[in-house]
Amino acid sequence: MRYSILLIVVTFLSLTSCRKDFDTKPSNGQLEFSKTTVYLDTVFTNTSSSTYTLKVYNRSNDDIHIPSITLGKGDNSKYRIMVDGMSGRDGKGKHFENVELLAKDSMYVFIEATAGIADANPTDFLYTDKILFDGGTNQQSVDLVTLIQDAxxxxxxxxxxxxxxxxxxxxxxxxxxxxxxxxxxxxxxxxxxxxxxxxxxxxxxxxxxxxxxxxxxxxxxxxxxxxxxxxxxxxxxxxxxxxxxxxxxxxxxxxxxxxxxxxxxxxxxxxxxxxxxxxxxxxxxxxxxxxxxxxxxxxxxxxxxxxxxxxxxxxxxxxxxxxxxxxxxxxxxxxxxxxxxxxxxxxxxxxxxxxxxxxxxxxxxxxxxxxxxxxxxxxxxxxxxxxxxxxxxxxxxxxxxxxxxxxxxxxxxxxxxxxxxxxxxxxxxxxxxxxxxxxxxxxxxxxxxxxxxxxxxxxxxxxxxxxxxxxxxxxxxxxxxxxxxxxxxxxxxxLIPTDADGITRTPASTPDLGAYQHLP
Structure with missing residues (x-):
């Protein structure tokens, strides 16, 4: 009986050791995204934004890995991202490598920004970047846009x-x-x-x-x-x-x-x-x-x-x-x-x-x-x-x-x-x-x-x-x-001569109650 149990254990271990947990295919450029552009709401200069969410979908039947996920401006980007709970290379939220995404599954990308007015476009005060998924012919991107307000x-x-x-x-x-x-x-x-x-x-x-x-x-x-x-x-x-x-x-x-x-x-x-x-x-x-x-x-x-x-x-x-x-x-x-x-x-x-x-x-x-x-x-x-x-x-x-x-x-x-x-x-x-x-x-x-x-x-x-x-x-x-x-x-x-909107209350007529005179 002891030998039978041992045989079962050995067989199980041999089977699981042959399983390739990381046997995934590279992304082929067919990722789908919940948004093509992530608009982060207006932030004051050098003040951190709220956290915004992007969802990435693998609609295929294959488990894949995305060779790289990076910010377009690299280490100089004023954006930070977290991918599937990971903070990336050196924990800076700028570079990620070989990120796995199972078949018919999705993952979250969380996005924040801290940018100064000097970083923004001087004509419209927008600070922009991209999240780049993969490279070469398979590269896909999602735009990031933030309005920076000086204060x-x-x-x-x-x-x-x-x-x-x-x-x-x-x-x-x-x-x-x-x-x-x-x-x-x-x-x-x-x-x-x-x-x-x-x-x-x-x-x-x-x-x-x-x-x-x-x-x-x-x-x-x-x-x-x-x-x-x-x-x-x-x-x-x-x-x-x-x-x-x-x-x-x-x-x-x-x-x-x-x-x-x-x-x-x-x-x-x-x-x-x-x-x-x-x-x-x-x-x-x-x-x-x-x-x-x-x-x-x-x-x-x-x-x-x-x-x-x-x-x-x-x-x-x-x-x-x-x-x-x-x-x-x-x-x-x-x-x-x-x-x-x-x-x-x-x-x-x-x-x-x-x-x-x-x-x-x-x-x-x-x-x-x-x-x-x-x-x-x-x-x-x-x-x-x-x-x-x-x-x-x-x-x-x-x-x-x-x-x-x-x-x-x-x-x-x-x-x-x-x-x-x-x-x-x-x-x-x-x-x-x-x-x-x-x-x-x-x-x-x-x-x-x-x-x-x-x-x-x-x-x-x-x-x-x-x-x-x-x-x-x-x-x-x-x-x-x-x-x-x-x-x-x-x-x-x-009588107060004008109402809260600056509309004249006519003294010859009886005024309305409250801060506003009604309009026909």
Whole structure:
């Protein structure tokens, strides 16, 4: 029996030793590809791209090997590839030899690029190369194309320590991530020049939290584009100011509007919330103003905390896709006109710990779709609880007029009053989503003024037809269509002469509610 088992083992080994695992045929130039050209989305100069995928197919009945897979520019290429999990000769992702591909099978090629503006074609700023499969008459190729965008990069400087770790410029904001730092913008930076003046010649890319120093103003020109890296923002410090000087644009390119958004330029990130943190107006910041500005994909679009008594002026400003709140204020003082806020994880507008607020011809419509939202679109509150302590402050006033407060929830306006401090609010000529199905607010005196006939508010619930008829809430287009309940329901006393698009609101007629005047 032992000899029989031995014979079986010997026979098996002899058979398998004769098998030619590497008995493949060379590629004959008949590979097929998922793409003939791989377009890597726009990247900033000397910044690594995302990873893109190419699939290579062997449709034949033979196991083959591809004698060589190389980048056309060889070791000088700014592209890197990984082929079937391999990083190639010397691990550089440039050269591969004798890559096997079984019959009727496929493999992945992963592609990245890190190129500078100097590497790109000066006429179109494209950086190109090819992946070459095999050579001679059997050679096949796939084109690679990347658009390189020059930019000003603003980031904390770092110094290397003896243990090869780094110390970053400025005040650390996180004990777990030393790169999260607050550092001062420099009027005479050796590379960027005056960092307290953002122009529109090329974009700005922000890393960390650059701070506007005391007694300084950050001026941002019409048409400026500011991109924020993950976990970054701008801090406006005590006695400092930010002036966003956007203007009305005449084309869909928004050529004069200022835009703040994340630095991921791929189309898949165009509407992803929480890509960066916030514009933070800290205690004592002064004379801040925002005009013709779009803020996209932040955690909190604008965070206003206890500014020094001067008013934060916000006009013709849109805030979309905030993972927490569009505007979060604590004891703030804000004058808002033609503001549009849509899609926030919690609040479109949260005025907490009291403050002093005026909002006119604004559209707050929270169609957040990332999760179940329990909070109202707009919250007025004279308290703030940090988890350990309840803080209370006077709500001096909160006026909302000729506006829209809306969303899919039943109750989209939240009022929270602590009687130890004042709570003064006035909402007039405003369309409000307020479907009090369980009559939980019917006897609450805090909500009684909303229903006073003299305030001329409109309420939308399941039984009424007071539908604002927004054009496309999925795409944050909150312009109102014909048939909207908001048409001609405003009060000329609070008229803002032009809407968020620069369209004239005719004083002789009753204006529409919200930030946009409807168009026939």
């Amino acid at each position: 000003y990069f603003i980031y904390p400087q770092r110094t290397q320590n003896p243990d090869n770790s780094y110390t970053y410029e400025g005040l650390p904001l996180s004990s777990t991530n030393p790169r999260l730092t607050s550092f001062s913008l420099d009027e005479s930076d050796p590379i960027n020049g005056n960092e307290l003046h953002f122009n529109n010649t090329k974009p700005y890319v922000i890393y960390g939290f650059p701070t506007v120093p005391n007694n300084k103003i950050l001026e941002i020109d019409p048409g400026a584009r500011v991109y924020f890296h993950s976990e970054s923002g701008i801090i406006v410090a005590d006695n400092a100011s930010i002036h966003v000087n956007g203007a009305q644009s005449t084309t869909t390119a928004l050529e004069k509007e200022v835009i703040f958004e994340g630095d991921r330029l791929e189309p898949g990130f165009a509407d992803v919330p929480g890509q960066w943190f916030s514009i933070i107006l800290t205690d004592g910041s002064t004379n801040n103003r925002f005009k013709n500005l779009t803020i996209k994909n932040a955690t909190v679009g604008l965070f206003v905390q206890n500014n020094d008594g001067t008013t934060v002026e916000i006009e013709n400003t849109q805030i979309y896709n905030s993972s927490v709140a569009g505007i979060l204020a604590r004891t703030g003082k804000i004058n808002g006109r033609n503001i549009v806020i849509s899609k926030a994880g919690q609040y479109a507008l949260a005025c907490t710990l009291g403050g002093n607020y005026d909002f006119t011809h604004c559209t707050f419509a929270n169609y957040w779709s990332g999760s179940s939202r329990q909070s109202p679109t707009v919250l007025l509150d004279n308290t703030y609880n940090d988890g350990e302590t309840l803080f209370i402050a006077d709500l001096v006033q909160a006026n909302i007029r000729n506006s829209i407060i809306f969303g899919p929830n039943n109750i989209e306006l939240g009022l929270n009053k602590n009687t130890l401090k004042s709570f003064n609010y006035s909402i007039q000529n405003t369309l409000i989503k307020f479907n009090d199905i369980n009559n939980q607010f019917g006897n609450n005196p805090l909500y009684t003024p909303l229903k006073d006939v003299s305030n001329a508010n409109l309420f939308s619930n399941n039984q009424t037809t007071n539908d604002p008829k927004f054009k496309n809430t999925n795409k944050n287009n909150l312009r109102i269509l014909l048939g909207s309940a908001a048409i001609a329901k405003g009060n000329n006393t609070y």
